[in-house]
Amino acid sequence: ATTGDVEKSQYCTKICEHWMKNSCVHGKDCKFLHSWCYGDGITMVAQLQGHKKAVTGITLPADSDKLFSGSKDGTVRVWNCHTGECIGVADVGSPVESLISEGPWVLAGLVNSVKVWNIQSNAEFTLSTSAGQVYTMVAANGMLFAGAQDGSILVWKFNAESSSFDSISPLKGHSGAVVSLIYGANRLYSGSMDNTIRVWDLETMQCIHTLAKHSEVVMSVLCWER
Numbered sequence: 015a016t017t018g019d020v021e022k023s024q025y026c027t028k029i030c031e032h033w034m035k036n037s038c039v040h041g042k043d044c045k046f047l048h049s050w051c052y053g054d055g056i057t058m059v060a061q062l063q064g065h066k067k068a069v070t071g072i073t074l075p076a077d078s079d080k081l082f083s084g085s086k087d088g089t090v091r092v093w094n095c096h097t098g099e100c101i102g103v104a105d106v107g108s109p110v111e112s113l114i115s116e117g118p119w120v121l122a123g124l125v126n127s128v129k130v131w132n133i134q135s136n137a138e139f140t141l142s143t144s145a146g147q148v149y150t151m152v153a154a155n156g157m158l159f160a161g162a163q164d165g166s167i168l169v170w171k172f173n174a175e176s177s178s179f180d181s182i183s184p185l186k187g188h189s190g191a192v193v194s195l196i197y198g199a200n201r202l203y204s205g206s207m208d209n210t211i212r213v214w215d216l217e218t219m220q221c222i223h224t225l226a227k228h229s230e231v232v233m234s235v236l237c238w239e240r
Contacts (some may be wrong), residue, residue: 060098064091071113075120075133084110084122090129104129109147112160116153123148128160128168130179141179143168147191154197155216159185161192167204167214187212187221190231198237205232 030046032038038048067086074081080101081093086109092102112123118134128141128148146163153159158179160168165188170179190207197203201222202214211232213223 062091062093062098062100064100064103065089067109070109070111071122073113073115073120075115075118078133080133082113082115082120084113086110090120090122104131111147111149112151114151114153116158119153121151121153121158123151123160128158128170132177135177137177139178141170141181145184149191149193150195152195152197152202154202155200157182157216159195159197159202161195161204161206163191165189165191165206165208167192167195167202169219183219185214185219185221187224193231194233194235196235196237199239201237203235203237205235207231211235 028046030038030044030048038044062083065083065085065087069083069085071084072081079095081095083091083093088106088108088110090104090106090110090113091100093099094101106122106124106129108124110122110124114121118132120131120133122129125147126143126145128151130141131138143162145166145168148160148162148168150161151158156172158170158172162168165186167185169182169184171182173180188204188206188208188210192204192206194205195202200216202216204212204214209226209228209230209232211225212221214220215222
């Protein structure tokens, strides 16, 4: 990798001596390498096998040594990160299209529901809906947002007293399934099969912008501000 205004036809192979000492003051204008990868770089250490269909989500909860994976085969598997062994299988009875974790919670997006597990208390329950397949989820501001097949963004607010989630009014505006979500700077960004990106103000829970230049489904959205 190179930094600065090195001409495209040239390749810099010298590492910046000042960067090695944490004293480079040129930043992006430095003409020398600020990183170096020796050998093969990333190496595969294990291949976890067990799912019968496509794996649609993986998540590693904070401070946990267990990896969770969700699949279109209708199961969520639990893996020991030290041994690579599958130590648990939950048959959720529906293709898993999204899998996330937030604190002690692991959440799987299913057809007309979100399956919820608390890995600390071992509690589990289901958040029911009639919006079809849940394709994507994100947790922010004490709320869970879930993009659904009917174009709505389902919203649940965490209830600390009951250690559960209370349903509140969904965000509506998309005319196609919501397949991507991300949170940033008190805004929620949603990508949809209607080819648009919508921006939602989480103070008012209203759509404040619609970006409509894509010609196909918006499969992924990214926000730099967290």
